[in-house]
Amino acid sequence: MLGVLELNKAYLSTLVSFCMLTSICMTEANDITNISTPQIQSSAKNDHLKKEEREIMIKSYAYDTKIIEDNIRSVRSNTSQDNIQKVAFLTFDDGPSTTNTPKILDVLKAYNVKATFFILGEQLNNDSCKAVLKRMYNEGHAIGNHTFCHDYKYLYPNRYANANHIIKDLKKNESVMKEVLGEDFHCSVVRLPGGFASWKNTKALKEPFKECHVNYVDWNVLNGDAEGYRKNKEQLIARFNQTFKEQDIVVVLMHDTYGKESTVEALPYIIEKLQSKGYNFGILN
Ligand SMILES: [Zn+2]
Numbered sequence: 001m002l003g004v005l006e007l008n009k010a011y012l013s014t015l016v017s018f019c020m021l022t023s024i025c026m027t028e029a030n031d032i033t034n035i036s037t038p039q040i041q042s043s044a045k046n047d048h049l050k051k052e053e054r055e056i057m058i059k060s061y062a063y064d065t066k067i068i069e070d071n072i073r074s075v076r077s078n079t080s081q082d083n084i085q086k087v088a089f090l091t092f093d094d095g096p097s098t099t100n101t102p103k104i105l106d107v108l109k110a111y112n113v114k115a116t117f118f119i120l121g122e123q124l125n126n127d128s129c130k131a132v133l134k135r136m137y138n139e140g141h142a143i144g145n146h147t148f149c150h151d152y153k154y155l156y157p158n159r160y161a162n163a164n165h166i167i168k169d170l171k172k173n174e175s176v177m178k179e180v181l182g183e184d185f186h187c188s189v190v191r192l193p194g195g196f197a198s199w200k201n202t203k204a205l206k207e208p209f210k211e212c213h214v215n216y217v218d219w220n221v222l223n224g225d226a227e228g229y230r231k232n233k234e235q236l237i238a239r240f241n242q243t244f245k246e247q248d249i250v251v252v253l254m255h256d257t258y259g260k261e262s263t264v265e266a267l268p269y270i271i272e273k274l275q276s277k278g279y280n281f282g283i284l285n
Contacts, residue, residue, distance in 0.1 A: 097123065
């Protein structure tokens, strides 16, 4: 069982190796010169936080993704032991959008809660979306990699994970984010479109992920905002309550892209519910 202290210890040791290894991965990423990426507009200013400043800022609430993923895969239900520190990770996929992501950031700010955003590179095709990315970075949220294209046929032909395509696409996404957040930016956390557990042959990703110093994470709770028909706030809350079983570690899957207005509306309830059950909020690193 992992309390905050143990997790933070693990995080610190990972941070040391992360700092040592980032330069290697950056070299690899820089070698991909044949990938075309949208160019940042000249009006975008280099006003993001420095890497060192951000690392100090997030230190107390950033957790090692691998430890969290290992924990949620073990299908653990509530132990309600007093010495267990419960941690919740709010995660948002497919953004940033200029409609819902800023509203989600406003809600998070009002509750002083941090979250993890899994960025879809295709969304970063204009200055407004790039500014939203910069805002989430500067406000201390985690930036995850959700691939550039989100194209199941390209990433998982016949449902088999294609490691070459996936790594190439993740690097393409990261290079777009580097244009906004600086060359020293590195995405250490990945969420595969559709989830890691949904595809065949994902073992082929083990070594490439290691080489790129990334870890994946799925989820163990969701609000259902990407399941079937469009849901209203009450339906999202009902789906959250159905999947939330007071697990010690909670990773909530949500979406902040266009059309997800109900997700914004349901978010205060989800935060308040988790707070009332004694959860702290963390980000994935
Ligand atoms: Zn997605």
